[in-house]
Amino acid sequence: MLKVVPEAAVSYVPARVIGDSGGGYVRTVMINAGTDQGLARGQAAITDGGLVGRLTEVGRRAARVLLITDLNSRIPVTIESSHVNAVLAGDNSERPRLLYLPSPDAVKIGDRVVTSGEGGIFPPGLPVGVVSAIDAGGPRIEPYVELSQVGYLLVVDYGLSRSLPQPVPVTAKTSKRKAPAEDDAATR
Numbered sequence: 001m002l003k004v005v006p007e008a009a010v011s012y013v014p015a016r017v018i019g020d021s022g023g024g025y026v027r028t029v030m031i032n033a034g035t036d037q038g039l040a041r042g043q044a045a046i047t048d049g050g051l052v053g054r055l056t057e058v059g060r061r062a063a064r065v066l067l068i069t070d071l072n073s074r075i076p077v078t079i080e081s082s083h084v085n086a087v088l089a090g091d092n093s094e095r096p097r098l099l100y101l102p103s104p105d106a107v108k109i110g111d112r113v114v115t116s117g118e119g120g121i122f123p124p125g126l127p128v129g130v131v132s133a134i135d136a137g138g139p140r141i142e143p144y145v146e147l148s149q150v151g152y153l154l155v156v157d158y159g160l161s162r163s164l165p166q167p168v169p170v171t172a173k174t175s176k177r178k179a180p181a182e183d184d185a186a187t188r
Contacts, residue, residue, distance in 0.1 A: 012156045013037045018062070020148075027070035027092055027147070033155065034059045042121055044156045050127035050144035051075075051115065052153050063155070067147050068128065069096050076118035077128055079111050085118065088128060088141060095132060095140040107131050107139050123158045 015037075019030035033039055035058055045052040045065045053073065057064040066073055073090035077098070084106040086098040101107065111131040117124030132142035 010156060010158055011038070012154045013039060014152060014154055015063075016152050017150055025071075025092065027067040027073075027090065028053075028056070029065050029067065029150065031063050031065060031153065031155070032061070034061045034063050036060050038157070039063050039155055040157070044122055044126065044158065045153050046126065046156055047145050047150060047153050049146075050129065051122070052145055052147065052150060054121065055155065065153070065155075068143060069094060069147060075122065075128070076116045077113050078116040078124070079107050079131075080114055081111050082106060085116050088113065094147075095142055096129075097137060098131070098139040098141060101138070104134075107134070109134060113141055 015031035015033040129141040
């Protein structure tokens with residue numbers, strides 16, 4: 001116990017949802033906070049009910065949150081009662097699926113699902129939802145948060161977003177490339 005590493009301090013920024021692009025192809029929301037408030041790509045977006053999603057694009061004064069129901073969302077989770085790991089995969093429906101379960105009987109209706117901490121994006125134990133149905137495509141999860149009703153959320157920095165590769169910044173400078181004939185002339 002003398003060598004226990006303390007958890008990093010958690011900081012959070014409250015934000016208001018200012019745009020909802022919920023449609024047939026995308027499940028994201030826009031919030032009114034960005035890098036000016038200390039937000040960074042990959043940070044978790046939560047409410048008092050549980051996980052909402054993560055930041056995928058961050059500007060100075062606004063950011064986009066990819067919801068857990070979006071087709072591009074993949075979150076490592078754990079079934080709390082059995083400690084079985086799986087991946088929560090959005091499919092643009094109201095209830096995402098569990099993928100990569102070791103066996104079909106690894107879950108049952110009513111099992112609580114939380115983040116596993118695998119992959120280093122989310123810490124372990126964030127509440128996600130409950131298994132609500134089991135069909136041929138896999139178990140469906142009813143999120144704890146009613147995502148269509150989110151008006152305010154917290155963006156939480158667990159210090160894990162730095163593990164994501166950062167996008168290459170676009171520069172305003174345009175460079176003129178020499179024509180191939182000019183390159184040959186310069187080397188002679």
